[in-house]
Amino acid sequence: MKIINIVGARPNFIKIAPIMRAMAHDSCFQPLLLHTGQHYDFNMSESFFKELEIPEPDINLGIGSLSHAKQVAAIMDKFEDICEEIKPNAILVVGDVNSTMACTLVASKKGIKTVHVEAGIRSFDRTMPEEINRLVTDMLADLLLPPSPDAIENLLHEGHSLDKIEMVGNVMIDSLLFHQQKIQQSNILNTLLLTKGNYATLTLHRPSNVDSAEAFKNIIRALKFIQNKITIVFPIHPRTKNMISNLGLNDEIAAMKNLKMIEPLGYFDFNKLVSDSQFVLTDSGGIQEETTVQQIPCITLRENTERPITITEGTNELAGSDTEKIIELTEMILSGNWKKGRIPEMWDGKTAERIINFLKTRLSFFD
Numbered sequence: 001m002k003i004i005n006i007v008g009a010r011p012n013f014i015k016i017a018p019i020m021r022a023m024a025h026d027s028c029f030q031p032l033l034l035h036t037g038q039h040y041d042f043n044m045s046e047s048f049f050k051e052l053e054i055p056e057p058d059i060n061l062g063i064g065s066l067s068h069a070k071q072v073a074a075i076m077d078k079f080e081d082i083c084e085e086i087k088p089n090a091i092l093v094v095g096d097v098n099s100t101m102a103c104t105l106v107a108s109k110k111g112i113k114t115v116h117v118e119a120g121i122r123s124f125d126r127t128m129p130e131e132i133n134r135l136v137t138d139m140l141a142d143l144l145l146p147p148s149p150d151a152i153e154n155l156l157h158e159g160h161s162l163d164k165i166e167m168v169g170n171v172m173i174d175s176l177l178f179h180q181q182k183i184q185q186s187n188i189l190n191t192l193l194l195t196k197g198n199y200a201t202l203t204l205h206r207p208s209n210v211d212s213a214e215a216f217k218n219i220i221r222a223l224k225f226i227q228n229k230i231t232i233v234f235p236i237h238p239r240t241k242n243m244i245s246n247l248g249l250n251d252e253i254a255a256m257k258n259l260k261m262i263e264p265l266g267y268f269d270f271n272k273l274v275s276d277s278q279f280v281l282t283d284s285g286g287i288q289e290e291t292t293v294q295q296i297p298c299i300t301l302r303e304n305t306e307r308p309i310t311i312t313e314g315t316n317e318l319a320g321s322d323t324e325k326i327i328e329l330t331e332m333i334l335s336g337n338w339k340k341g342r343i344p345e346m347w348d349g350k351t352a353e354r355i356i357n358f359l360k361t362r363l364s365f366f367d
Contacts, residue, residue: 001089001366002030008038008099010048011286015094017052018174018352028360034059036075036099047266052175068098068129075102083110089366094118101133108140113366117171119144120151123306145355148309148344168354169346172286173293177349186272196276200230205237206283209301213247215321219301220252222326227258229334234261279333288316293347297338299329315341
């Protein structure tokens, strides 16, 4: 089966690496890798390809940073030509970025089968661009591969038939476990003069937090309190860095002596930083999952999550941008009163293997 695997942004790279590795070792597949270029910063793109041992993309659309509508349109325009040229049996998309939805739209209109890995996760918040991408992708995809039971329930509730759904687990965790030795060999703690368990890690990039002066200031007020208790390490997203200046928050950030702002990190260094943290503050989706598997307390700076299993079974809790809630949860962690959590079913490092085996049972579907 000639299958184009689509990536566009950091979370996609982490998810596609084990799938490409599994396909490359199976004669049933002729895998091609297409990078839309949605993320173009080196530490958020090329460095991940190198560390995760992802092969050089067969096709790079080179789209770059644009508004949502223009980015989707540019991807669709270029991807249509690729489909005409290559004539794949199917495409495989992961996650919920613009590249995922745009390529699914093109494939659907051209009658090319689409497989969606990480189908069915929902925040039920349509102000999030990712939620729109999830809904459209799942509505059009031919095979839906959810990571957890709640995602299956969402798909069934939306009217998808059970015969196109197969729970396979969380493919992001495949990369985390596969590279665990290299992650633990990272020297990032020595580089940053940190000791295990004596700092917190912060990530912050969502528009609902960093584009809103009110939300951002509420979070900063919480950080002011927390950094008096423990060092906070903040690998800063380029968009967040720009918004700090745009919102006039440079002085407030600079005044926090125990907030250590650093450049974005590669995959190994970042996961070493997380795994040795006392806890994590984040508005990322994937980090909620990685901290659950690493058994690290996680405070999510969002009002909702498309990964509720990280709360019901894992180590995650929601705080939004509520200053008092963030502080309250932090104090629970610092006093040793955090829940232990457990690793969800099928988050075991074997998801890519299950994906490949399932697709092989449906080979005739792609003819």
